[in-house]
Amino acid sequence: MKIRLLLLFAVLCLSSASAASAQDSVRLTVKPQAVDIGTLYNGTTVQASGAIPADSEAVVRFLGVPSKVHMKQTAKVGGVVWMNTASVDFEKAPSVCIVSSTQDLKKLETTPGPVDDLSLAGLRKSIVIDARECKGLDVFAEFLKMKKKEGLYREVSGNISYGKISKGVKTFQVSIPLPSRLSPGVYTVDVAAVRNGQIVARGQETIDAKLVGAPALMASLAFNHSILYGFLATLIALLAGLGIGLVFQSKGAH
Amino acid sequence: MSLFHLYLPIAGNSVNILIILALGGGVGLLSGLFGVGGGFLMTPLLIMIGIPPTVAAATDSNQIVGASTSGTLAHFRLGNVDFKMGFLLLIGGILGGTVGVQIIKVLRAMGNANFLIQMCYVVMLGVIGAYMFAESLQALRKARKDTPPPEAGKESLYSRIVNKLPLQTDFERSGVRLSMLLPLILGGFVGILAAIMGVGGGFIMVPIMVYLLRMPMHVVVGTSLFQILFTCADVTIMQSWQNHTVDFVLALLLLIGSSIGAQVGAKLGRKLRGDQLKILLACIVLVVWCQMLYGLIARPDILLAYVKGH
Numbered sequence: 001m002k003i004r005l006l007l008l009f010a011v012l013c014l015s016s017a018s019a020a021s022a023q024d025s026v027r028l029t030v031k032p033q034a035v036d037i038g039t040l041y042n043g044t045t046v047q048a049s050g051a052i053p054a055d056s057e058a059v060v061r062f063l064g065v066p067s068k069v070h071m072k073q074t075a076k077v078g079g080v081v082w083m084n085t086a087s088v089d090f091e092k093a094p095s096v097c098i099v100s101s102t103q104d105l106k107k108l109e110t111t112p113g114p115v116d117d118l119s120l121a122g123l124r125k126s127i128v129i130d131a132r133e134c135k136g137l138d139v140f141a142e143f144l145k146m147k148k149k150e151g152l153y154r155e156v157s158g159n160i161s162y163g164k165i166s167k168g169v170k171t172f173q174v175s176i177p178l179p180s181r182l183s184p185g186v187y188t189v190d191v192a193a194v195r196n197g198q199i200v201a202r203g204q205e206t207i208d209a210k211l212v213g214a215p216a217l218m219a220s221l222a223f224n225h226s227i228l229y230g231f232l233a234t235l236i237a238l239l240a241g242l243g244i245g246l247v248f249q250s251k252g253a254h
Numbered sequence: 255m256s257l258f259h260l261y262l263p264i265a266g267n268s269v270n271i272l273i274i275l276a277l278g279g280g281v282g283l284l285s286g287l288f289g290v291g292g293g294f295l296m297t298p299l300l301i302m303i304g305i306p307p308t309v310a311a312a313t314d315s316n317q318i319v320g321a322s323t324s325g326t327l328a329h330f331r332l333g334n335v336d337f338k339m340g341f342l343l344l345i346g347g348i349l350g351g352t353v354g355v356q357i358i359k360v361l362r363a364m365g366n367a368n369f370l371i372q373m374c375y376v377v378m379l380g381v382i383g384a385y386m387f388a389e390s391l392q393a394l395r396k397a398r399k400d401t402p403p404p405e406a407g408k409e410s411l412y413s414r415i416v417n418k419l420p421l422q423t424d425f426e427r428s429g430v431r432l433s434m435l436l437p438l439i440l441g442g443f444v445g446i447l448a449a450i451m452g453v454g455g456g457f458i459m460v461p462i463m464v465y466l467l468r469m470p471m472h473v474v475v476g477t478s479l480f481q482i483l484f485t486c487a488d489v490t491i492m493q494s495w496q497n498h499t500v501d502f503v504l505a506l507l508l509l510i511g512s513s514i515g516a517q518v519g520a521k522l523g524r525k526l527r528g529d530q531l532k533i534l535l536a537c538i539v540l541v542v543w544c545q546m547l548y549g550l551i552a553r554p555d556i557l558l559a560y561v562k563g564h
Contacts, residue, residue, distance in 0.1 A: 042259035042268040074557045081550045084559050142558040149556065150304070180259070180268035181304065214503075215263035222264055222498055230494025233316050233502045234487045237509055241323025244513035248328065 026203030027051040027169075030189050035178065035209040043180040046207060049173040052193035054165045056200055057102055058172045059118045061190045062207075064095030064152075064183075066126075071143070073134045086133030090143055093127045095183060097147075099155045100174050102162075114199045118192055120144055120153055151179045184210050264501035265309045271507060273303060278317065278511025285318075285456075285512060286325045286519020287526075288475060288535040292512070293318060294375075294457055294542060305504070307560070312493035313501045313508070315486040320509030321516045322483040328520035329476025336427035336473050339463075340480040342434060343441035347455065347485055350445020357446065374447060376550065379543035382461045386536035389465075393529040412466075428469040428477075440466055441481075448485070456482050457539060464532070471528030475520075 028050040035044060052058050068091050072084035099119060116122050124140050131139045147153035156177065163171035176189065186206055193201040211219055221229045261268045277299050281292035293314050300310035329335050419433030440462050448455030456478050463474040494500040523531060 037261055037263075039261060040259060041261040070561050071558045072561055074554050074559055076553075082552070082554055083550075084561075087561075088558065137557055139558065142556055145556045146558055180261075181266060183266050211263055215261050218503060219263040222494065222500070222502075226495045226498055227491070229502070230491035230500065233494060233500055233505060234319055234490045236502070237316055237320035237490070237505060238323050238487070240506065240509055241320035241325075241513050242327060244320075244510075244517065245324040245327035248324075248514075248517040 024053050024193070024201045026191050026193055026201045028189070028191050028203035028205050030205040030207060033205070033207060035182070035187075035207060036212045037182060037184060037209060037215060038211075038213045039215060041180070041182075041215075043182070044178050046176045046178060046189065047173065048176060048189050048191065048205070049171065050191065050203065051169045051171050052191070053195065053200060054168050054170045056193040056195040058160050058174070059115070059192045059194055060100040060160065060174045060176065061118060061188075061192075062096060062098040062100075062176045062178065063188045063190060064097070065185050065187075066092040066094050069093050069143075071146075073131075073137060073139065075137075086131070086135075088134055088139050089130040091128040091130070093123070093143070095152065095185070096179065096187065097123065097153045098176055098178070100159050100176055101155075101157050102160045104157055115192075115194050115197055118194075118199075120148075120155055151181060154179075182209055260503065260507070262305075262501050262504050264499065265305045265313075265504060267304050267306075269303065269305070269504070269507075274504065274507040275511040277303075278321075278508035279515040280511075281508075282321050282324075282512025282515025283519040283522075284515075284538065285321050285479070286328065286516035286521075287523045288460060288519075288531060288538075292321070292456070294379075295538075296508070298545075300504075305501075308497065308499045309501055309504075312490070312497065312499035313505045315489040315493065316500050316502065316505035317508035317512055318486040319483060319490055320505075321512035322479045322486065324513035325479040325516040325520060326476065326483055328517055329472075329479060332472075332476070332520070332524070333427070334472050334476030335480050336425055336469065336477045337480070338423075339425050339428055339437055339467070339469070340477045342437035343444075343459070343463075343477070344481050344484050346438040346441020346443075347445035347448070347481060348488070349438075350442035351448060351485070351488075352445075353442070354446040354448065375546050376543065378447065378458060379539055379546065382458065383536050383539035383543050385465075386461055386532055387540060390529050390533035390536055394533065397527075397529065425469075428467070428473050430468050432467065437467060455485065457535075460535065471531055472523070475523065475531075479516075 028048060031047045031049075035046070046062065048060055068089060071088045071090070073086040073088055074082055075085045077083045077085065097120060117125055121144070123144075127140065127143075129139060129143075131137075144153060154177070159176075160172055160174040163173070186208055189205045189207060191203045192199045210216075221232075258271050259268045260271050277296065281296045281299070284295065285292045293311075296314045296317070297307075297310045300314065301307050305313070326335060416432065416436060419435050421434040422431060423434050424431050441459075444455045444459050444462060447458055459478050459481065460474055463469045463478060464471060469477070490500055526534075
């Protein structure tokens with residue numbers, strides 16, 4: 001009898017643990033899974049949807065491939081002119097970083113911790129900065145300003161909506177605005193479920209952005225047949241200039 | 255997606271077609287009116303609308319090929335192109351440009367290139383703009399008073415040196431007699447500056463033609479455009495080949511606007527006197543000079559800049 005009771009207790013413990021584990025997970029679907037950068041591309045939106053634990057909040061990030069960025073510090077020289085001076089290198093800086101949340105990220109964290117890492121300011125921990133030559137400048141803050149101005153780094157709040165709660169999970173949906181300055185490459189949609197300032201579950205999907213149509217043709221010609229591209233660009237410019245000149249001549253001839 | 259937006263594969267950005275056409279038209283108007291390629295205006299404007307600096311500079315050269323072709327054709331019909339002078343300036347310009355590229359390489363290695371480029375702009379624009387403005391203002395005042403032209407006085411030192419140079423020849427279209435060496439030397443000087451500053455050099459070439467080669471303003475405009483055409487064709491091919499920074503789609507849009515603008519400029523130029531043209535150009539050069547000077551002494555919003563090549 002005792003053995004039976006012990007076995008029943010063990011089964012109950014296991015099933016309860018597996019239910020908790022199922023609740024502390026993220027289900028994620030991204031549409032479309034590929035972004036076509038065609039002639040009329042001017043930014044687009046990606047829809048991400050899925051489910052997170054019912055008592056958590058979703059933070060969704062759209063991230064570009066981390067790469068190295070070489071920059072120069074602008075500093076006053078001789079007390080008069082502002083010039084590019086010292087070199088600054090940023091390694092592992094994502095080409096794009098768009099953070100979506102239901103509300104201001106600061107409200108989701110109780111103490112500075114893992115949630116803070118999800119914000120743009122949190123990139124300070126992941127980007128490796130070599131600013132040995134720079135003096136008295138918060139180069140990361142300037143880097144963020146630059147990327148925000150270019151529209152490549154953004155924090156959007158209030159663009160996540162939640163659906164019904166069922167069996168300890170709730171559905172979510174988010175429209176992620178992609179910038180017009182999007183380069184071809186593989187991007188990641190990363191969803192974090194946040195509860196009491198802690199990340200309790202994460203999910204990721206990738207999106208492939210590629211050039212199509214005329215932009216793809218032009219890029220292929222420019223990078224793979226560059227001399228031909230240069231001659232063609234010059235020739236067409238010459239002919240267009242002549243053509244417009246002749247049109248004006250015929251209109252001007254009375 | 256939007257009908258008025260176009261994705262530029264080399265610039266890696268989407269732009270509003272109407273803005274690009276308007277930019278091209280405005281700068282093309284100046285090109286046709288004054289014989290300047292407009293590179294010193296267009297490149298900063300393109301950077302302002304989000305085009306990467308290297309792509310902006312190279313693509314601008316490509317569109318200037320179209321604009322200057324259209325402008326040269328318009329001025330050729332009006333008999334305003336001195337081909338003999340243009341070819342000599344061009345040969346000098348190409349030789350000077352080659353020397354200039356080497357100078358900039360050495361300065362880059364020493365780490366002083368950016369400072370030299372910016373100072374070149376400020377000094378050249380300031381001197382040229384101020385001189386042209388003062389001289390044109392004086393001429394306009396004299397014209398209003400209907401005073402007779404001053405009698406030929408004592409020859410200046412410059413005139414005496416120029417007249418002693420060998421290979422004196424007549425430039426019929428310009429109505430001047432000069433040594434063939436002079437346009438070669440001056441073209442070379444502009445070529446060096448153009449290579450260092452990363453522009454076609456029209457805004458330096460025009461004052462040199464007016465004040466040092468003493469060509470009439472209307473012939474200066476046509477001849478300058480003719481010379482710029484070849485310089486920019488060379489730059490377009492080299493930039494496409496070496497740096498992959500020419501965005502032809504952007505250039506095509508710009509040149510549709512600028513070619514039309516250049517034609518309007520050429521026609522408008524016929525309605526203005528040489529002095530009026532000079533004072534207008536002087537004002538534009540001085541405005542750009544003020545903007546560049548402000549850029550040098552005012553604190554930028556962001557204290558970081560991408561490393562860019564010229």
